[in-house]
Amino acid sequence: xxxxxxxxxxxxxxxxxxxxxxxxxxxxxxxxxxxxxxxxxxxxxxxxxxxxxxxxxxxxxxxxxxxxxxxxxxxxxxxxxxxxxxxxxxxxxxxxxxxxxxxxxxxxxxxxxxxxxxxxxxxxxxxxxxxxxxxxxxxxxxxxxxxxxxxxxxxxxxxxxxxxxxxxxxxxxxxxxxxxxxxxxxxx
Amino acid sequence: xxxxxxxxxxxxxxxxxxxxxxxxxxxxxxxxxxxxxxxxxxxxxxxxxxxxxxxxxxxxxxxxxxxxxxxxxxxxxxxxxxxxxxxxxxxxxxxxxxxxxxxxxxxxxxxxxxxxxxxxxxxxxxxxxxxxxxxxxxxxxxxxxxxxxxxxxxxxxxxxxxxxxxxxxxxxxxxxxxxxxxxxxxxxxxxxxxxxxxxxxxxxxxxxxxxxxxxxxxxxxxxxxxxxxxxxxxxxxxxxxxxxxxxxxxxxxxxxxxxxxxxxxxxxxxxxxxxxxxxxxxxxxxxxxxxxxxxxxxxxxxxxxxxxxxxxxxxxxxxxxxxxxxxxxxxxxxxxxxxxxxxxxxxxxxxxxxxxxxxxxxxxxxxxxxxxxxxxxxxxxxxxxxxxxx
Ligand SMILES: Cc1cc2nc3c(=O)[nH]c(=O)nc-3n(C[C@H](O)[C@H](O)[C@H](O)COP(=O)(O)OP(=O)(O)OC[C@H]3O[C@@H](n4cnc5c(N)ncnc54)[C@H](O)[C@@H]3O)c2cc1C
Numbered sequence: 259x260x261x262x263x264x265x266x267x268x269x270x271x272x273x274x275x276x277x278x279x280x281x282x283x284x285x286x287x288x289x290x291x292x293x294x295x296x297x298x299x300x301x302x303x304x305x306x307x308x309x310x311x312x313x314x315x316x317x318x319x320x321x322x323x324x325x326x327x328x329x330x331x332x333x334x335x336x337x338x339x340x341x342x343x344x345x346x347x348x349x350x351x352x353x354x355x356x357x358x359x360x361x362x363x364x365x366x367x368x369x370x371x372x373x374x375x376x377x378x379x380x381x382x383x384x385x386x387x388x389x390x391x392x393x394x395x396x397x398x399x400x401x402x403x404x405x406x407x408x409x410x411x412x413x414x415x416x417x418x419x420x421x422x423x424x425x426x427x428x429x430x431x432x433x434x435x436x437x438x439x440x441x442x443x444x445x446x
Numbered sequence: 447x448x449x450x451x452x453x454x455x456x457x458x459x460x461x462x463x464x465x466x467x468x469x470x471x472x473x474x475x476x477x478x479x480x481x482x483x484x485x486x487x488x489x490x491x492x493x494x495x496x497x498x499x500x501x502x503x504x505x506x507x508x509x510x511x512x513x514x515x516x517x518x519x520x521x522x523x524x525x526x527x528x529x530x531x532x533x534x535x536x537x538x539x540x541x542x543x544x545x546x547x548x549x550x551x552x553x554x555x556x557x558x559x560x561x562x563x564x565x566x567x568x569x570x571x572x573x574x575x576x577x578x579x580x581x582x583x584x585x586x587x588x589x590x591x592x593x594x595x596x597x598x599x600x601x602x603x604x605x606x607x608x609x610x611x612x613x614x615x616x617x618x619x620x621x622x623x624x625x626x627x628x629x630x631x632x633x634x635x636x637x638x639x640x641x642x643x644x645x646x647x648x649x650x651x652x653x654x655x656x657x658x659x660x661x662x663x664x665x666x667x668x669x670x671x672x673x674x675x676x677x678x679x680x681x682x683x684x685x686x687x688x689x690x691x692x693x694x695x696x697x698x699x700x701x702x703x704x705x706x707x708x709x710x711x712x713x714x715x716x717x718x719x720x721x722x723x724x725x726x727x728x729x730x731x732x733x734x735x736x737x738x739x740x741x742x743x744x745x746x747x748x749x750x751x752x753x754x755x756x757x758x759x760x761x762x763x764x765x766x767x768x769x770x771x772x773x774x775x776x777x778x779x780x781x782x783x784x785x786x787x788x789x790x791x792x793x794x795x796x797x798x799x800x801x802x803x804x805x806x807x808x809x810x811x812x813x814x815x816x817x818x819x820x821x822x823x824x825x826x827x828x829x830x831x832x833x834x835x836x
Contacts, residue, residue, distance in 0.1 A: 331545070332565040332590065369719050370595040372560040377546030381560065423570035423695070426584035 285309035285440055287407070291433025294327045295415070301327020301335070307435050319343035319355060331371055331379060337363030337389075343397060357395040357411060365389055365419065389419040393429060407435040481506055482835035485644030488513060488633050490621050490660075493521025494538075494818045495649035495806040495825035497603055498551065500611045502829035505554070512611070513633060513641055515620035515780040519608060521651075522781060522808075523818060525600040526686070529771045530724040534686055534716060536773035538599045538818045539728075540566065541592040547819050552606050553826075559606060562595040564719040568696035575701060577757040596721050599818055616641075620780065624648065625663040626803040645836065647804045647828045649821075652790065653679045653782040667799060673792040677809055680708065681740040681776040682732035682784025685747055686716055689766040692725040693759050700754070702735045708787060709733030713755075725766075727755075732784040736776070744772035785809075785816040801836050804828040 286308050293303035305323030321341040328334040339361030347354045365387040372381040395413030402408055413429040487503055489496045492514035503510045518524075522537040541547060545563050552559060567590045572579050594601065608615075619635040624646060633641040654660065655674055666674075698713040705711070709732075716728035729751060731739060739747055748770045755763035775781050786809035798804040806824040814820030 329565075329567070329590070331592075332567055368565055370562055370564045370721075371545075372562050373545040373548060374561075375549040375552050375555060375557050375559050377544075377549050379545065381562075423583055425569065428584075 285437055287405075287435045287437035287439075289321060289323065289433050289435045291409075291431045293325050293429070293431045293433075295329075295427040295429055299327045299329045299335075301325055303327075303431060303433065307437075319345070319357065321359075325361075331382075332368050334366045334368075335363055336366075337361040337391070339363075339391075341395075343395075352398070352400040355397045355399070357397050357413070359391075359393045359395065359413075359415075361389075361391040361393070361415075363389050363391065367422075385421070387419050387421050389417050391415045391417045391427075395429065395431070397431075399435075404440055405437045407437065409433050409435065479506070479830060479833055481508075481833055483508060483645075483832055486510060486642075487829070487832055488631060488641050488643035488646045489649065489825075490624070490633065490646065491515070491521065491649035491807070492519040492615050492617075493649060493651075493807070494523055494603070494821035495808065496521075496647070497607050497611070497825070498822035499647050499649065499806055499825035499829040500614055501607045502553075502826045503833070504611050504614070506829075506833050508829075508833060510614060511641060511643070512615040513619050513621055513635065514615055514617050515650075517617050519615055519617075520600050520603060522775065522785070523599045523603060524773065525598040526771050526773075529686055529688055529769060530717070530722060530726050532596065532717065532720045532722040532724065533598045533601065534726065534728075534771070535594075535598045535600070536684055536686075536771070537775065539593060539716075541594075541819075542817045543592075543814070543819055545592050548602065551602075551819060551822050557606065561602065562597065563592045564595045566591045566593045566718065568714070568718065570695035571697045571699075572695045573699045574758050579698075579758050581695070593719075595719070621650075621660055623661045623663070624803065626800055627663055629802075631802050645798075645802050645804065645832050647806050647825070647832075649805075649807045649825060651679060651781055651783065651807065652677055652786055652809045654780065657782060662803075664800075667794065670792050670794050670799065673790055677786050677788045677790050679783035679786050679809070680732060680734050681736040682730070683736060683740050683747070683772065683774045683776065685729040685751060685770060685772045687727045687729070687748065687751065687763075687770040688768040689725045689727060689763070690768055691762070691766045692717075693762040693766065694727055694755070700758075702731070704735050706734060709735040711736075736784070740774050740776040744770075744774070747772050747774075787816075789815040796831070798828075798831070798836065804831065 289305050289307045291303040293301045303323050303325035305321055308320040323339055325337050339359055341357050341359035343355040343357035345353045345355045366384045367387050369383045369385050371379050373379055393413050393415035395411040397409055397411035399407050399409040411431045415427045415429050417427060418424050487510040489499050489510055489512045492512050496512050500510055500512050524536040526534045526536050548561055571582050573582055619639055621633055622636045623634040625632040631643050631646045696715040696718050700711050700713060702709055702711050711731040714728045716726040717724055752763045752767060775784055790809045795805055795810050806828040808816050808821035811820035811824040
């Protein structure tokens with residue numbers, strides 16, 4: 259689906275965010291999430307997670323993520339993006355944050371498909387569209403154990419798309435973060 | 447009596463050898479039913495319900511005849527090939543269900559169908575009020591339906607349902623009398639033609655029943671006519687306007703002046719995801735407030751819509767106008783309205799009246815009323831009821 263040029267671009271976006279965040283990192287980990295534009299679209303988002311403590315009790319969250327989501331028979335979307343979040347309320351074990359994100363993506367729009375008597379779908383006809391999506395989320399995160407966090411975030415994304423009208427989408431993400439390095443909360 | 451008891455007691459005991467039941471081992475239909483009827487069925491109306499009733503009876507080898515008032519089959523499923531380079535649905539257009547519903551209607555594994563559809567989730571959506579257009583491209587993700595891509599609902603019936611029953615449809619025979627008093631049902635059309643059968647499935651729109659265009663002997667039960675009174679089928683029409691440029695969103699809601707909660711007026715990009723370069727804007731208006739517009743001539747309707755669009759789009763409608771096609775369903779003599787706004791509820795729907803007169807059509811389906819498939823399912827259900835002995 260992706261050409262080499264796009265793969266290189268994706269790699270560089272990832273690298274840039276990693277390098278930027280590296281110096282201040284307090285926590286690092288990996289994220290896996292259910293991700294979709296509610297209510298139908300289902301998808302998967304995976305990526306790296308970093309948390310840098312700039313001021314006491316205020317966490318700066320950085321995430322760089324790859325994702326896929328699809329509305330069966332309508333489109334398949336592959337994207338890469340970065341997110342930066344500020345914790346607005348935090349206590350030991352859980353926190354709420356506001357997150358800003360930007361995704362660049364490829365949307366393979368299904369123009370048409372065939373259905374058989376058995377209901378089986380075939381012959382999908384695709385058209386490629388590219389988009390930039392700017393999104394804002396409200397997120398709630400809870401520490402399950404020393405190395406596992408779960409989180410849920412609900413957001414609004416505005417999509418600037420080629421070949422179709424720009425539009426707003428409601429986004430839902432339910433994920434789990436596996437921490438490689440955990441911030442020491444008892445310091446605060 | 448449950449179905450098993452029915453087979454054991456009712457069937458073998460009460461029927462002679464000539465009416466011995468046959469468990470049809472058909473390779474065509476998916477369901478296998480015990481056939482407990484070998485008479486003739488008259489079906490009045492060749493819309494979705496009538497065609498599906500006939501198609502089902504044909505699958506079970508039951509004799510039937512479809513009596514249609516107009517010169518074509520389809521009823522509120524109709525198409526135009528003339529306005530654009532793609533066929534346009536003048537009546538039903540959306541598939542208000544999952545795509546698999548088409549296979550369920552065909553109900554025949556031996557058919558090698560590959561029906562081209564499109565996923566209908568408009569990409570731009572606006573609301574116009576007082577000629578101000580507000581873009582609302584949020585939330586369309588909550589809505590999705592399907593449409594035929596290079597064909598229509600009419601093509602679906604023409605390709606998959608009608609071929610096996612075409613020689614059983616009699617056209618240009620508006621039924622005016624149904625006599626179901628005796629064992630033989632006698633149906634008379636306006637020109638005096640007589641049709642006889644053992645059972646009759648009436649699939650005319652409820653507006654035709656309400657207008658009392660058909661005389662029943664004996665008269666329909668009071669409960670039935672009371673239920674009929676509770677179902678409305680308001681006026682409705684569709685207009686398609688071809689432009690040389692697309693200046694409108696994919697979907698636009700334009701509230702009418704006197705709109706009540708039962709009124710719907712939508713403009714929509716009829717060429718959305720279709721295989722075409724043509725720009726066709728559709729307009730559907732259904733509900734009590736459509737009365738005013740459906741009483742106008744087609745050219746007056748087009749003028750009115752262009753005027754409305756010009757105000758919203760600063761004169762672009764008149765500038766890019768090429769041609770238009772109006773389908774006024776209220777003016778169709780054998781339809782007289784749009785679709786039912788309430789579901790018809792009566793014990794007579796399932797059981798029939800006197801065990802001879804059955805009703806089918808969009809108004810009678812419990813969970814898919816006002817749709818093509820709902821009408822089709824109700825036609826099939828009535829046919830299956832008769833096949834199983836009524
Ligand atoms: C504007 C509009 C838009 C619609 N959009 C959709 C949509 O997008 N999707 C959807 O699923 N549904 C839609 N519908 C509804 C759908 O078209 C109907 O639910 C369905 O086609 C009705 O089928 P039917 O067999 O019950 O009735 P009909 O199709 O009306 O068939 C009845 C038949 O009876 C015949 N008849 C009438 N009187 C007599 C008589 N006296 N003697 C003999 N024959 C007679 C008529 O000529 C007609 O052929 C729409 C309807 C309208 C009007």
